[in-house]
Amino acid sequence: MPDPTWQASLDFLRDLHGISAAQVNAITLAQARDRWQHAVIARTSMHDLLFTLPGDGYPFTSSVRVQSANGRYVLLRWENDRLVEEKTAEVETIDALLDTFLERLTSPTLTCRHCGRPVVVSAEQFEVFERMHYNCFHHLFEHDPFDPDEECIAGGCPSASIGPAIRREEPRDSIVEELIDDLAVSKLGAQSAAVRIERRGPGMLAVTFGASTYLISVRAEPRQR
Numbered sequence: 001m002p003d004p005t006w007q008a009s010l011d012f013l014r015d016l017h018g019i020s021a022a023q024v025n026a027i028t029l030a031q032a033r034d035r036w037q038h039a040v041i042a043r044t045s046m047h048d049l050l051f052t053l054p055g056d057g058y059p060f061t062s063s064v065r066v067q068s069a070n071g072r073y074v075l076l077r078w079e080n081d082r083l084v085e086e087k088t089a090e091v092e093t094i095d096a097l098l099d100t101f102l103e104r105l106t107s108p109t110l111t112c113r114h115c116g117r118p119v120v121v122s123a124e125q126f127e128v129f130e131r132m133h134y135n136c137f138h139h140l141f142e143h144d145p146f147d148p149d150e151e152c153i154a155g156g157c158p159s160a161s162i163g164p165a166i167r168r169e170e171p172r173d174s175i176v177e178e179l180i181d182d183l184a185v186s187k188l189g190a191q192s193a194a195v196r197i198e199r200r201g202p203g204m205l206a207v208t209f210g211a212s213t214y215l216i217s218v219r220a221e222p223r224q225r
């Protein structure tokens, strides 16, 4: 059976005159149509909208489902046969939330270019760590010449819990302290709704202002002549 077109799904819902859930879903579907009709397949039953990826056949491995009842919506997202997300929305928020869910349905999982496994915990900093796990990035670029199971001095070392180093207070610690204070009251910090400043280790800060994360590393380097 060929995939249904958005128009066919809309017609199906609009024909269900007496069923209010169907009419509510028709409105949601019509709103999303311009943006998504070429990227996802819109399937529908009487009470639910179901969005799947082109080429994915029944039983669908990844999908977004919208259930509506009494002016409220429940959005569910499956990825590789696992329910990964569930949120509720109101009439005012359904279109934006559906957009977000379809965005995630259509963007492939982030894959670490070093080890080939999915990046989940540090997904927000995927670009910062050059499309790798922080762990992979660190051991590739920052950890040498220390033993992989020994805490190094580059900062934010993932091996700290296995072989913690005994570290003396360094001059740069005070620079980092001052930086943290300055960053918190900086212009960008004041303008951003969400601010997060994390110490990733002795010389490393991850600073999130709104949607962007900045990585700041303080190291002592010999003076250039």
Ligand SMILES: [Zn+2]
Residues within 6 Å of the ligand: 112, 113, 114, 115, 116, 117, 132, 133, 136
């Ligand atoms: Zn990796």
Ligand SMILES: [Zn+2]
Residues within 6 Å of the ligand: 138, 142, 143, 146, 150, 151, 152, 153, 154, 156, 157, 158, 159
């Ligand atoms: Zn390290």
